[in-house]
Amino acid sequence: MSSAIYGGTTVEVNDEGFFEDPGKWTEAMAPEIAKAQGIDVLTEHHWQVIKFMRAEYIEKGSGPTVRVLGKTSGVSIKELYQLFPKGPAKTAAKIAGIPKPRGCI
Amino acid sequence: MTLLALCYVTQDGIMAKRIVILGGGTGGTLSANRLRRLCPGNDVEIVVVDQNDDHVYQPGLLFVPFGLTHSTEIVRSRRHQLHKGIEFRLVPVERVDIQSDIVHLGDGTELSYDALVVASGSVLVEEETEGLTGPGWMEKVFTFYDVGGAAALHDALEGFDGGRLVVNVVDMPIKCPVAPLEFCFLADWFFQRVGIRDRVELTYVTPLDGAFTKPVAAKALAGLLEEKGVALVTEFNTGEVDGSAGRLISYDGREVGFDLAVVVPLHGGASYVARSPGLGDELGFVPVDEHTLQSMAKPNVFAIGDAAGVPTSKAGSVTHFEGEILVENVRRFLAGEPLDGSFDGHTNCFIETGFGKALLIDFNYDTEPLPGHFPTSVGLPLLKESRLNHLGKLMFQPLYWHSLLPGHDLPGVGTAMPTQGKHIQSVP
Protein backbone atom coordinates (compact mmCIF):
# COMPACT_ATOMS: atom_id res chain seq x y z
CA MET A 1 0.00 0.00 0.00
CA SER A 2 1.13 3.56 -0.62
CA SER A 3 -0.45 6.98 -0.70
CA ALA A 4 -1.07 9.67 -3.29
CA ILE A 5 -2.17 13.29 -3.07
CA TYR A 6 -5.06 14.35 -5.29
CA GLY A 7 -6.74 17.73 -5.01
CA GLY A 8 -4.68 18.42 -1.87
CA THR A 9 -6.00 15.33 -0.06
CA THR A 10 -3.89 12.29 0.79
CA VAL A 11 -5.51 8.96 -0.17
CA GLU A 12 -4.39 5.37 0.21
CA VAL A 13 -3.83 3.53 -3.08
CA ASN A 14 -2.65 -0.02 -3.77
CA ASP A 15 0.53 -1.01 -5.62
CA GLU A 16 -1.16 -0.51 -8.98
CA GLY A 17 -2.58 2.89 -8.01
CA PHE A 18 -6.21 1.92 -7.40
CA PHE A 19 -8.05 3.54 -4.46
CA GLU A 20 -8.14 1.45 -1.29
CA ASP A 21 -11.32 3.23 -0.18
CA PRO A 22 -13.59 4.39 -3.03
CA GLY A 23 -15.48 6.48 -0.46
CA LYS A 24 -12.51 8.87 -0.27
CA TRP A 25 -12.83 9.81 -3.96
CA THR A 26 -14.28 13.13 -5.07
CA GLU A 27 -14.97 14.40 -8.59
CA ALA A 28 -12.39 17.13 -8.05
CA MET A 29 -9.65 14.49 -7.84
CA ALA A 30 -10.40 12.96 -11.24
CA PRO A 31 -8.55 15.44 -13.51
CA GLU A 32 -5.34 14.96 -11.55
CA ILE A 33 -5.55 11.16 -11.59
CA ALA A 34 -6.27 11.35 -15.32
CA LYS A 35 -3.18 13.49 -15.95
CA ALA A 36 -1.02 10.88 -14.26
CA GLN A 37 -2.53 8.37 -16.72
CA GLY A 38 -1.60 10.53 -19.69
CA ILE A 39 -5.07 12.04 -20.23
CA ASP A 40 -4.70 15.82 -20.16
CA VAL A 41 -8.31 16.87 -20.51
CA LEU A 42 -11.37 14.99 -19.32
CA THR A 43 -14.09 15.54 -21.92
CA GLU A 44 -17.80 15.01 -21.48
CA HIS A 45 -17.34 11.55 -23.01
CA HIS A 46 -14.67 10.63 -20.46
CA TRP A 47 -17.02 11.72 -17.68
CA GLN A 48 -19.85 9.65 -19.10
CA VAL A 49 -17.67 6.55 -18.76
CA ILE A 50 -16.22 7.49 -15.36
CA LYS A 51 -19.67 8.10 -13.86
CA PHE A 52 -20.99 4.89 -15.39
CA MET A 53 -18.08 2.92 -13.90
CA ARG A 54 -18.74 4.33 -10.43
CA ALA A 55 -22.47 3.71 -10.62
CA GLU A 56 -21.88 0.09 -11.68
CA TYR A 57 -19.35 -0.37 -8.89
CA ILE A 58 -21.76 0.96 -6.28
CA GLU A 59 -24.58 -1.24 -7.58
CA LYS A 60 -22.65 -4.46 -8.25
CA GLY A 61 -19.47 -4.32 -6.19
CA SER A 62 -17.16 -4.35 -9.24
CA GLY A 63 -16.61 -2.06 -12.20
CA PRO A 64 -17.42 -3.60 -15.60
CA THR A 65 -14.83 -5.12 -17.95
CA VAL A 66 -14.16 -3.51 -21.35
CA ARG A 67 -16.51 -5.90 -23.11
CA VAL A 68 -19.40 -5.20 -20.74
CA LEU A 69 -18.60 -1.49 -20.84
CA GLY A 70 -18.89 -1.61 -24.66
CA LYS A 71 -22.30 -3.27 -24.37
CA THR A 72 -23.78 -1.12 -21.62
CA SER A 73 -22.17 2.33 -21.37
CA GLY A 74 -23.42 3.66 -24.70
CA VAL A 75 -19.79 4.11 -25.87
CA SER A 76 -18.38 1.53 -28.31
CA ILE A 77 -15.19 -0.40 -27.49
CA LYS A 78 -13.34 1.40 -30.29
CA GLU A 79 -14.30 4.81 -28.88
CA LEU A 80 -13.47 3.62 -25.38
CA TYR A 81 -9.91 2.92 -26.53
CA GLN A 82 -9.72 6.36 -28.14
CA LEU A 83 -10.75 7.90 -24.82
CA PHE A 84 -8.56 5.69 -22.62
CA PRO A 85 -5.77 4.36 -24.87
CA LYS A 86 -4.02 2.43 -22.10
CA GLY A 87 -7.02 0.18 -21.45
CA PRO A 88 -10.50 1.64 -20.84
CA ALA A 89 -11.71 -0.48 -17.93
CA LYS A 90 -8.50 -0.22 -15.93
CA THR A 91 -7.83 3.45 -16.59
CA ALA A 92 -11.43 4.59 -16.10
CA ALA A 93 -11.64 2.59 -12.85
CA LYS A 94 -8.49 4.28 -11.59
CA ILE A 95 -9.80 7.75 -12.45
CA ALA A 96 -13.19 6.87 -10.93
CA GLY A 97 -11.52 5.87 -7.66
CA ILE A 98 -12.81 2.29 -7.68
CA PRO A 99 -10.92 -1.03 -7.51
CA LYS A 100 -9.54 -2.73 -10.63
CA PRO A 101 -12.51 -4.43 -12.36
CA ARG A 102 -12.66 -8.06 -11.34
CA GLY A 103 -11.58 -9.85 -14.49
CA CYS A 104 -12.90 -13.27 -15.18
CA ILE A 105 -11.02 -16.37 -14.15
CA MET B 1 -51.52 -17.51 -8.21
CA THR B 2 -53.17 -20.41 -6.43
CA LEU B 3 -51.14 -23.21 -4.93
CA LEU B 4 -52.84 -25.65 -7.22
CA ALA B 5 -51.14 -24.13 -10.23
CA LEU B 6 -47.80 -25.21 -8.76
CA CYS B 7 -48.69 -28.87 -8.50
CA TYR B 8 -48.99 -31.57 -11.12
CA VAL B 9 -50.97 -34.71 -11.02
CA THR B 10 -48.85 -37.70 -12.02
CA GLN B 11 -50.21 -40.77 -13.76
CA ASP B 12 -50.76 -42.38 -10.35
CA GLY B 13 -52.84 -39.40 -9.26
CA ILE B 14 -50.11 -37.97 -6.96
CA MET B 15 -49.57 -34.22 -6.64
CA ALA B 16 -45.98 -33.76 -7.73
CA LYS B 17 -43.46 -30.93 -7.84
CA ARG B 18 -41.70 -30.37 -11.12
CA ILE B 19 -37.99 -29.58 -11.49
CA VAL B 20 -37.06 -28.38 -14.98
CA ILE B 21 -33.42 -28.50 -16.01
CA LEU B 22 -32.41 -26.42 -19.05
CA GLY B 23 -29.50 -28.10 -20.82
CA GLY B 24 -28.46 -31.75 -20.84
CA GLY B 25 -24.68 -31.25 -20.86
CA THR B 26 -22.28 -31.84 -17.98
CA GLY B 27 -24.20 -29.87 -15.34
CA GLY B 28 -27.74 -30.70 -16.46
CA THR B 29 -27.04 -34.42 -16.68
CA LEU B 30 -25.26 -34.79 -13.36
CA SER B 31 -27.86 -32.63 -11.58
CA ALA B 32 -30.74 -34.65 -13.02
CA ASN B 33 -29.17 -37.96 -12.03
CA ARG B 34 -28.26 -36.73 -8.54
CA LEU B 35 -31.72 -35.21 -8.01
CA ARG B 36 -33.41 -38.42 -9.10
CA ARG B 37 -31.43 -40.29 -6.44
CA LEU B 38 -32.04 -37.64 -3.81
CA CYS B 39 -35.79 -37.52 -4.52
CA PRO B 40 -36.67 -41.09 -5.57
CA GLY B 41 -40.41 -40.76 -5.07
CA ASN B 42 -42.88 -39.95 -7.81
CA ASP B 43 -43.85 -36.77 -5.98
CA VAL B 44 -40.96 -35.10 -7.80
CA GLU B 45 -40.95 -34.92 -11.58
CA ILE B 46 -37.65 -34.16 -13.33
CA VAL B 47 -37.55 -32.85 -16.90
CA VAL B 48 -34.36 -32.15 -18.87
CA VAL B 49 -34.58 -30.00 -22.00
CA ASP B 50 -31.87 -29.89 -24.66
CA GLN B 51 -31.77 -28.77 -28.29
CA ASN B 52 -29.82 -31.80 -29.56
CA ASP B 53 -28.88 -35.33 -28.55
CA ASP B 54 -25.09 -35.04 -28.97
CA HIS B 55 -23.30 -34.96 -25.63
CA VAL B 56 -19.71 -33.94 -26.35
CA TYR B 57 -16.91 -34.76 -23.90
CA GLN B 58 -15.47 -31.26 -24.37
CA PRO B 59 -12.03 -31.81 -22.79
CA GLY B 60 -11.49 -34.26 -25.68
CA LEU B 61 -11.73 -31.37 -28.19
CA LEU B 62 -8.16 -30.41 -27.28
CA PHE B 63 -6.84 -33.72 -28.59
CA VAL B 64 -8.78 -33.83 -31.89
CA PRO B 65 -6.58 -31.33 -33.81
CA PHE B 66 -3.48 -33.41 -33.03
CA GLY B 67 -5.03 -36.67 -34.15
CA LEU B 68 -4.86 -38.03 -30.58
CA THR B 69 -8.58 -38.76 -30.63
CA HIS B 70 -11.33 -38.56 -33.22
CA SER B 71 -14.45 -36.44 -32.94
CA THR B 72 -16.65 -39.55 -33.11
CA GLU B 73 -14.92 -40.95 -29.99
CA ILE B 74 -15.99 -38.05 -27.77
CA VAL B 75 -19.71 -37.81 -28.57
CA ARG B 76 -22.51 -39.91 -27.04
CA SER B 77 -26.27 -39.68 -26.82
CA ARG B 78 -27.47 -37.20 -24.17
CA ARG B 79 -30.61 -39.18 -23.50
CA HIS B 80 -28.61 -42.30 -22.66
CA GLN B 81 -26.71 -40.50 -19.89
CA LEU B 82 -29.97 -39.79 -18.04
CA HIS B 83 -31.21 -42.32 -15.53
CA LYS B 84 -34.62 -43.95 -15.43
CA GLY B 85 -37.38 -41.69 -14.20
CA ILE B 86 -36.05 -38.55 -15.89
CA GLU B 87 -37.97 -37.10 -18.81
CA PHE B 88 -35.90 -35.81 -21.73
CA ARG B 89 -37.36 -33.19 -24.09
CA LEU B 90 -35.48 -32.73 -27.38
CA VAL B 91 -36.42 -29.13 -28.20
CA PRO B 92 -34.72 -25.71 -28.00
CA VAL B 93 -35.60 -23.36 -25.16
CA GLU B 94 -37.15 -20.19 -26.54
CA ARG B 95 -37.31 -18.10 -23.34
CA VAL B 96 -38.12 -18.28 -19.66
CA ASP B 97 -40.71 -16.19 -17.88
CA ILE B 98 -39.28 -16.16 -14.36
CA GLN B 99 -42.21 -14.15 -13.01
CA SER B 100 -44.77 -16.82 -13.89
CA ASP B 101 -42.41 -19.83 -13.62
CA ILE B 102 -42.87 -20.95 -17.23
CA VAL B 103 -40.37 -22.11 -19.85
CA HIS B 104 -41.44 -21.41 -23.44
CA LEU B 105 -40.12 -24.05 -25.83
CA GLY B 106 -39.22 -23.82 -29.51
CA ASP B 107 -42.14 -26.04 -30.57
CA GLY B 108 -44.61 -23.58 -29.10
CA THR B 109 -45.36 -25.61 -25.96
CA GLU B 110 -44.84 -24.45 -22.38
CA LEU B 111 -43.38 -26.12 -19.33
CA SER B 112 -44.19 -24.79 -15.87
CA TYR B 113 -41.89 -25.51 -12.94
CA ASP B 114 -41.56 -25.36 -9.18
CA ALA B 115 -37.77 -25.18 -9.40
CA LEU B 116 -35.65 -24.32 -12.43
CA VAL B 117 -32.02 -25.31 -12.96
CA VAL B 118 -30.23 -23.33 -15.67
CA ALA B 119 -27.53 -25.62 -17.05
CA SER B 120 -27.31 -24.34 -20.62
CA GLY B 121 -23.58 -23.66 -20.56
CA SER B 122 -21.95 -21.04 -22.74
CA VAL B 123 -21.95 -20.40 -26.48
CA LEU B 124 -19.22 -19.13 -28.77
CA VAL B 125 -20.00 -15.67 -30.16
CA GLU B 126 -17.58 -15.48 -33.08
CA GLU B 127 -19.57 -12.70 -34.74
CA GLU B 128 -18.77 -10.27 -31.91
CA THR B 129 -15.17 -10.03 -33.13
CA GLU B 130 -14.73 -8.06 -36.34
CA GLY B 131 -13.47 -10.19 -39.24
CA LEU B 132 -13.20 -13.44 -37.28
CA THR B 133 -15.66 -15.33 -39.48
CA GLY B 134 -14.71 -13.30 -42.57
CA PRO B 135 -12.14 -14.24 -45.25
CA GLY B 136 -9.83 -17.02 -44.08
CA TRP B 137 -12.26 -18.48 -41.52
CA MET B 138 -11.86 -22.26 -41.52
CA GLU B 139 -8.98 -21.85 -44.02
CA LYS B 140 -6.30 -20.28 -41.90
CA VAL B 141 -8.36 -19.08 -38.94
CA PHE B 142 -9.78 -21.85 -36.75
CA THR B 143 -11.10 -22.64 -33.31
CA PHE B 144 -10.92 -25.99 -31.54
CA TYR B 145 -13.74 -25.07 -29.15
CA ASP B 146 -16.40 -27.00 -31.08
CA VAL B 147 -16.46 -30.34 -32.85
CA GLY B 148 -16.51 -28.97 -36.41
CA GLY B 149 -13.68 -26.53 -35.72
CA ALA B 150 -11.49 -29.10 -33.98
CA ALA B 151 -11.89 -31.57 -36.87
CA ALA B 152 -11.15 -28.91 -39.52
CA LEU B 153 -8.10 -27.76 -37.56
CA HIS B 154 -6.81 -31.33 -37.58
CA ASP B 155 -6.73 -31.26 -41.38
CA ALA B 156 -5.06 -27.84 -41.35
CA LEU B 157 -2.33 -28.98 -38.94
CA GLU B 158 -1.66 -32.07 -41.05
CA GLY B 159 -1.13 -29.82 -44.07
CA PHE B 160 0.89 -27.13 -42.26
CA ASP B 161 4.50 -27.10 -43.44
CA GLY B 162 5.85 -24.24 -41.37
CA GLY B 163 5.28 -20.57 -40.57
CA ARG B 164 3.73 -18.49 -37.81
CA LEU B 165 1.06 -20.19 -35.71
CA VAL B 166 -0.69 -17.94 -33.19
CA VAL B 167 -3.04 -19.06 -30.44
CA ASN B 168 -5.31 -16.21 -29.36
CA VAL B 169 -7.84 -15.82 -26.57
CA VAL B 170 -10.07 -12.89 -27.54
CA ASP B 171 -11.34 -12.13 -24.04
CA MET B 172 -12.35 -13.80 -20.81
CA PRO B 173 -14.44 -15.60 -19.68
CA ILE B 174 -13.78 -18.77 -21.67
CA LYS B 175 -14.37 -22.43 -20.91
CA CYS B 176 -11.38 -24.15 -19.39
CA PRO B 177 -9.01 -21.15 -19.43
CA VAL B 178 -5.97 -23.44 -19.50
CA ALA B 179 -7.02 -25.22 -22.74
CA PRO B 180 -5.40 -22.64 -25.09
CA LEU B 181 -2.12 -22.99 -23.16
CA GLU B 182 -2.39 -26.76 -23.46
CA PHE B 183 -2.90 -26.27 -27.18
CA CYS B 184 0.45 -24.41 -27.34
CA PHE B 185 2.27 -27.16 -25.42
CA LEU B 186 0.78 -29.89 -27.61
CA ALA B 187 1.57 -27.92 -30.79
CA ASP B 188 5.23 -27.81 -29.73
CA TRP B 189 5.15 -31.59 -29.20
CA PHE B 190 3.24 -32.19 -32.47
CA PHE B 191 5.63 -30.22 -34.69
CA GLN B 192 8.65 -31.85 -33.05
CA ARG B 193 7.13 -35.23 -33.77
CA VAL B 194 6.55 -34.46 -37.44
CA GLY B 195 10.04 -32.97 -37.61
CA ILE B 196 9.28 -29.34 -38.57
CA ARG B 197 9.44 -27.61 -35.17
CA ASP B 198 12.38 -25.45 -36.35
CA ARG B 199 10.17 -24.07 -39.11
CA VAL B 200 7.24 -23.17 -36.85
CA GLU B 201 7.05 -19.95 -34.82
CA LEU B 202 4.57 -20.40 -31.95
CA THR B 203 3.00 -17.39 -30.20
CA TYR B 204 0.41 -17.21 -27.42
CA VAL B 205 -1.60 -13.97 -27.49
CA THR B 206 -3.71 -13.22 -24.42
CA PRO B 207 -5.76 -10.30 -23.05
CA LEU B 208 -4.41 -11.06 -19.56
CA ASP B 209 -1.28 -9.47 -18.12
CA GLY B 210 0.37 -12.88 -17.78
CA ALA B 211 0.06 -16.49 -18.95
CA PHE B 212 -2.81 -17.09 -16.48
CA THR B 213 -5.02 -15.20 -14.07
CA LYS B 214 -3.52 -16.33 -10.79
CA PRO B 215 0.04 -15.15 -9.95
CA VAL B 216 1.79 -18.36 -8.78
CA ALA B 217 0.34 -20.47 -11.62
CA ALA B 218 0.92 -17.65 -14.15
CA LYS B 219 4.62 -17.71 -13.31
CA ALA B 220 4.91 -21.49 -13.63
CA LEU B 221 2.98 -21.53 -16.93
CA ALA B 222 4.97 -18.61 -18.39
CA GLY B 223 8.11 -20.59 -17.52
CA LEU B 224 6.79 -23.61 -19.40
CA LEU B 225 5.93 -21.51 -22.47
CA GLU B 226 9.45 -20.15 -22.51
CA GLU B 227 10.97 -23.61 -22.05
CA LYS B 228 9.00 -24.82 -25.05
CA GLY B 229 9.89 -21.83 -27.20
CA VAL B 230 6.40 -20.30 -27.30
CA ALA B 231 6.46 -16.47 -27.42
CA LEU B 232 4.02 -14.73 -25.07
CA VAL B 233 2.13 -11.54 -26.01
CA THR B 234 0.09 -10.11 -23.11
CA GLU B 235 -2.60 -7.44 -22.62
CA PHE B 236 -3.65 -7.86 -26.25
CA ASN B 237 -7.36 -7.09 -26.65
CA THR B 238 -8.20 -8.42 -30.09
CA GLY B 239 -10.40 -5.94 -31.94
CA GLU B 240 -10.15 -7.49 -35.39
CA VAL B 241 -8.98 -10.64 -37.11
CA ASP B 242 -7.81 -9.92 -40.64
CA GLY B 243 -7.75 -13.36 -42.24
CA SER B 244 -6.74 -12.28 -45.73
CA ALA B 245 -3.65 -10.37 -44.59
CA GLY B 246 -3.02 -12.83 -41.74
CA ARG B 247 -2.94 -10.49 -38.74
CA LEU B 248 -4.61 -9.96 -35.40
CA ILE B 249 -5.20 -6.30 -34.60
CA SER B 250 -5.74 -5.10 -31.04
CA TYR B 251 -8.02 -2.23 -30.04
CA ASP B 252 -4.94 -0.18 -29.17
CA GLY B 253 -3.50 -0.69 -32.65
CA ARG B 254 -0.92 -3.45 -32.11
CA GLU B 255 -0.59 -6.25 -34.67
CA VAL B 256 0.48 -9.90 -34.57
CA GLY B 257 0.98 -11.62 -37.93
CA PHE B 258 0.10 -15.25 -38.61
CA ASP B 259 -0.02 -17.98 -41.23
CA LEU B 260 -2.37 -20.06 -39.11
CA ALA B 261 -4.50 -18.67 -36.26
CA VAL B 262 -6.18 -20.70 -33.57
CA VAL B 263 -8.68 -18.37 -31.93
CA VAL B 264 -10.78 -18.93 -28.83
CA PRO B 265 -13.83 -16.75 -29.57
CA LEU B 266 -15.75 -14.65 -27.05
CA HIS B 267 -18.18 -16.63 -24.91
CA GLY B 268 -21.68 -15.72 -23.80
CA GLY B 269 -24.56 -17.46 -22.09
CA ALA B 270 -27.13 -19.41 -24.15
CA SER B 271 -29.00 -17.02 -26.43
CA TYR B 272 -32.44 -17.59 -24.84
CA VAL B 273 -31.15 -16.01 -21.61
CA ALA B 274 -31.14 -12.59 -23.30
CA ARG B 275 -34.79 -13.18 -24.28
CA SER B 276 -35.75 -13.97 -20.68
CA PRO B 277 -36.24 -10.69 -18.77
CA GLY B 278 -34.40 -10.59 -15.43
CA LEU B 279 -32.70 -13.97 -15.80
CA GLY B 280 -29.19 -13.09 -16.96
CA ASP B 281 -26.49 -10.39 -17.00
CA GLU B 282 -25.12 -8.40 -19.96
CA LEU B 283 -23.24 -11.44 -21.29
CA GLY B 284 -26.11 -13.89 -20.78
CA PHE B 285 -24.76 -15.58 -17.65
CA VAL B 286 -27.06 -16.09 -14.69
CA PRO B 287 -26.07 -14.17 -11.54
CA VAL B 288 -26.34 -16.53 -8.56
CA ASP B 289 -25.14 -16.50 -4.97
CA GLU B 290 -21.60 -17.85 -5.24
CA HIS B 291 -22.04 -20.20 -2.29
CA THR B 292 -25.65 -21.47 -2.71
CA LEU B 293 -26.01 -21.17 -6.55
CA GLN B 294 -29.48 -19.66 -6.11
CA SER B 295 -30.47 -16.89 -8.53
CA MET B 296 -30.27 -13.31 -7.28
CA ALA B 297 -33.49 -12.59 -9.17
CA LYS B 298 -35.85 -15.41 -8.13
CA PRO B 299 -35.54 -17.97 -5.29
CA ASN B 300 -36.84 -20.93 -7.32
CA VAL B 301 -34.15 -20.48 -10.00
CA PHE B 302 -30.66 -22.01 -9.69
CA ALA B 303 -27.72 -22.19 -12.10
CA ILE B 304 -24.84 -24.61 -12.49
CA GLY B 305 -21.74 -24.90 -14.67
CA ASP B 306 -20.73 -22.46 -17.37
CA ALA B 307 -24.14 -20.75 -17.27
CA ALA B 308 -23.63 -19.59 -13.69
CA GLY B 309 -22.17 -16.14 -13.15
CA VAL B 310 -19.78 -17.00 -10.32
CA PRO B 311 -16.16 -15.84 -10.00
CA THR B 312 -14.46 -19.13 -10.77
CA SER B 313 -13.37 -21.02 -13.91
CA LYS B 314 -15.89 -22.36 -16.40
CA ALA B 315 -14.85 -26.00 -16.14
CA GLY B 316 -16.31 -29.47 -15.90
CA SER B 317 -14.59 -30.02 -12.55
CA VAL B 318 -16.27 -26.90 -11.13
CA THR B 319 -19.61 -28.09 -12.52
CA HIS B 320 -19.08 -31.43 -10.79
CA PHE B 321 -18.24 -29.84 -7.42
CA GLU B 322 -21.22 -27.48 -7.73
CA GLY B 323 -23.52 -30.43 -8.42
CA GLU B 324 -23.59 -31.85 -4.92
CA ILE B 325 -24.48 -28.48 -3.37
CA LEU B 326 -26.92 -27.50 -6.10
CA VAL B 327 -29.10 -30.59 -5.85
CA GLU B 328 -29.17 -30.39 -2.07
CA ASN B 329 -30.26 -26.74 -2.32
CA VAL B 330 -33.00 -27.52 -4.84
CA ARG B 331 -34.29 -30.19 -2.46
CA ARG B 332 -34.09 -27.82 0.52
CA PHE B 333 -35.82 -25.05 -1.42
CA LEU B 334 -38.73 -27.32 -2.33
CA ALA B 335 -38.94 -28.52 1.29
CA GLY B 336 -38.86 -24.94 2.61
CA GLU B 337 -35.56 -25.46 4.46
CA PRO B 338 -32.64 -22.97 4.63
CA LEU B 339 -30.04 -23.42 1.87
CA ASP B 340 -26.52 -24.85 2.18
CA GLY B 341 -23.98 -22.10 1.46
CA SER B 342 -20.87 -24.20 1.27
CA PHE B 343 -19.75 -24.03 -2.37
CA ASP B 344 -16.19 -22.69 -2.18
CA GLY B 345 -15.38 -22.24 -5.89
CA HIS B 346 -13.29 -25.42 -5.99
CA THR B 347 -11.56 -25.89 -9.37
CA ASN B 348 -9.25 -28.70 -10.40
CA CYS B 349 -7.57 -28.80 -13.83
CA PHE B 350 -5.07 -31.08 -15.45
CA ILE B 351 -2.91 -29.14 -17.89
CA GLU B 352 -1.55 -31.34 -20.68
CA THR B 353 2.02 -30.28 -21.47
CA GLY B 354 2.94 -32.75 -24.24
CA PHE B 355 5.36 -35.70 -24.31
CA GLY B 356 3.07 -37.75 -22.07
CA LYS B 357 3.16 -35.30 -19.19
CA ALA B 358 0.73 -32.97 -17.49
CA LEU B 359 0.52 -30.47 -14.67
CA LEU B 360 -2.26 -30.24 -12.09
CA ILE B 361 -3.72 -27.10 -10.51
CA ASP B 362 -6.28 -26.95 -7.69
CA PHE B 363 -7.80 -23.77 -6.25
CA ASN B 364 -10.96 -22.04 -5.01
CA TYR B 365 -12.46 -18.56 -4.48
CA ASP B 366 -9.95 -17.71 -1.75
CA THR B 367 -6.83 -19.78 -2.43
CA GLU B 368 -4.91 -19.52 -5.69
CA PRO B 369 -3.27 -22.61 -7.27
CA LEU B 370 -0.30 -23.57 -5.07
CA PRO B 371 2.49 -26.11 -5.33
CA GLY B 372 2.37 -29.28 -3.22
CA HIS B 373 0.40 -32.48 -3.70
CA PHE B 374 -3.27 -33.33 -4.30
CA PRO B 375 -5.45 -34.31 -2.47
CA THR B 376 -2.94 -35.08 0.31
CA SER B 377 0.83 -34.91 0.66
CA VAL B 378 1.24 -38.32 -1.00
CA GLY B 379 -1.02 -37.51 -3.97
CA LEU B 380 -0.48 -36.07 -7.44
CA PRO B 381 2.14 -33.33 -7.74
CA LEU B 382 0.68 -29.82 -8.07
CA LEU B 383 1.99 -27.18 -10.48
CA LYS B 384 4.68 -29.57 -11.64
CA GLU B 385 4.92 -31.66 -14.80
CA SER B 386 4.55 -35.38 -14.27
CA ARG B 387 3.60 -38.53 -16.12
CA LEU B 388 1.11 -39.36 -13.33
CA ASN B 389 -0.88 -36.20 -14.03
CA HIS B 390 -1.04 -37.10 -17.72
CA LEU B 391 -2.50 -40.48 -16.76
CA GLY B 392 -4.94 -38.58 -14.52
CA LYS B 393 -6.04 -36.49 -17.50
CA LEU B 394 -6.57 -39.62 -19.63
CA MET B 395 -8.49 -41.31 -16.80
CA PHE B 396 -10.84 -38.37 -16.68
CA GLN B 397 -12.69 -39.43 -19.84
CA PRO B 398 -13.99 -42.80 -18.56
CA LEU B 399 -14.62 -41.19 -15.17
CA TYR B 400 -16.66 -38.49 -16.92
CA TRP B 401 -19.08 -40.96 -18.53
CA HIS B 402 -19.18 -43.50 -15.70
CA SER B 403 -18.86 -41.49 -12.45
CA LEU B 404 -19.27 -37.77 -13.01
CA LEU B 405 -22.38 -37.77 -15.25
CA PRO B 406 -24.17 -40.51 -13.25
CA GLY B 407 -23.63 -38.16 -10.29
CA HIS B 408 -21.20 -40.15 -8.19
CA ASP B 409 -18.39 -38.61 -6.18
CA LEU B 410 -14.95 -39.13 -7.71
CA PRO B 411 -12.64 -41.46 -5.76
CA GLY B 412 -10.58 -39.40 -3.28
CA VAL B 413 -11.82 -36.05 -4.60
CA GLY B 414 -14.12 -34.08 -2.28
CA THR B 415 -16.33 -31.12 -3.11
CA ALA B 416 -14.46 -28.69 -0.85
CA MET B 417 -10.90 -27.78 -1.84
CA PRO B 418 -8.32 -29.80 0.17
CA THR B 419 -5.47 -27.87 1.83
CA GLN B 420 -3.60 -30.80 3.38
CA GLY B 421 -0.88 -31.38 0.78
CA LYS B 422 -0.42 -27.73 -0.22
CA HIS B 423 2.57 -25.50 0.43
CA ILE B 424 0.52 -22.63 1.76
CA GLN B 425 3.59 -20.92 3.21
CA SER B 426 5.30 -20.77 -0.19
CA VAL B 427 3.04 -17.89 -1.27
CA PRO B 428 5.23 -14.83 -1.78
Ligand SMILES: Cc1cc2nc3c(=O)[nH]c(=O)nc-3n(C[C@H](O)[C@H](O)[C@H](O)COP(=O)(O)OP(=O)(O)OC[C@H]3O[C@@H](n4cnc5c(N)ncnc54)[C@H](O)[C@@H]3O)c2cc1C
Ligand atom coordinates in the same frame (compact mmCIF):
# COMPACT_ATOMS: atom_id res chain seq x y z
C1 LIG C 1 -11.73 -27.33 -25.66
C2 LIG C 1 -12.27 -27.51 -24.28
C3 LIG C 1 -11.53 -28.18 -23.33
C4 LIG C 1 -12.00 -28.35 -22.04
N1 LIG C 1 -11.23 -29.02 -21.13
C5 LIG C 1 -11.67 -29.19 -19.86
C6 LIG C 1 -10.87 -29.89 -18.91
O1 LIG C 1 -9.79 -30.41 -19.21
N2 LIG C 1 -11.35 -30.02 -17.64
C7 LIG C 1 -12.55 -29.48 -17.27
O2 LIG C 1 -12.93 -29.61 -16.11
N3 LIG C 1 -13.32 -28.80 -18.16
C8 LIG C 1 -12.92 -28.65 -19.45
N4 LIG C 1 -13.71 -27.97 -20.36
C9 LIG C 1 -14.93 -27.27 -19.90
C10 LIG C 1 -16.13 -28.17 -19.71
O3 LIG C 1 -16.35 -28.96 -20.85
C11 LIG C 1 -17.35 -27.30 -19.43
O4 LIG C 1 -17.05 -26.38 -18.42
C12 LIG C 1 -18.54 -28.12 -18.98
O5 LIG C 1 -18.90 -29.02 -19.99
C13 LIG C 1 -19.71 -27.21 -18.63
O6 LIG C 1 -20.88 -27.92 -18.45
P1 LIG C 1 -22.30 -27.21 -18.61
O7 LIG C 1 -23.31 -28.20 -18.21
O8 LIG C 1 -22.28 -25.91 -17.92
O9 LIG C 1 -22.41 -26.88 -20.16
P2 LIG C 1 -22.50 -27.90 -21.39
O10 LIG C 1 -21.97 -29.22 -21.03
O11 LIG C 1 -21.88 -27.19 -22.53
O12 LIG C 1 -24.06 -28.07 -21.63
C14 LIG C 1 -24.91 -27.02 -22.01
C15 LIG C 1 -26.09 -27.62 -22.72
O13 LIG C 1 -27.13 -26.66 -22.90
C16 LIG C 1 -27.73 -26.89 -24.15
N5 LIG C 1 -28.40 -25.67 -24.60
C17 LIG C 1 -27.86 -24.44 -24.81
N6 LIG C 1 -28.79 -23.58 -25.27
C18 LIG C 1 -29.94 -24.27 -25.34
C19 LIG C 1 -31.26 -23.95 -25.76
N7 LIG C 1 -31.58 -22.73 -26.17
N8 LIG C 1 -32.19 -24.92 -25.72
C20 LIG C 1 -31.90 -26.17 -25.29
N9 LIG C 1 -30.68 -26.53 -24.89
C21 LIG C 1 -29.71 -25.60 -24.92
C22 LIG C 1 -26.58 -27.30 -25.04
O14 LIG C 1 -27.03 -28.01 -26.17
C23 LIG C 1 -25.73 -28.14 -24.11
O15 LIG C 1 -26.06 -29.49 -24.17
C24 LIG C 1 -13.27 -27.82 -21.68
C25 LIG C 1 -14.04 -27.17 -22.64
C26 LIG C 1 -13.57 -27.01 -23.94
C27 LIG C 1 -14.41 -26.30 -24.95
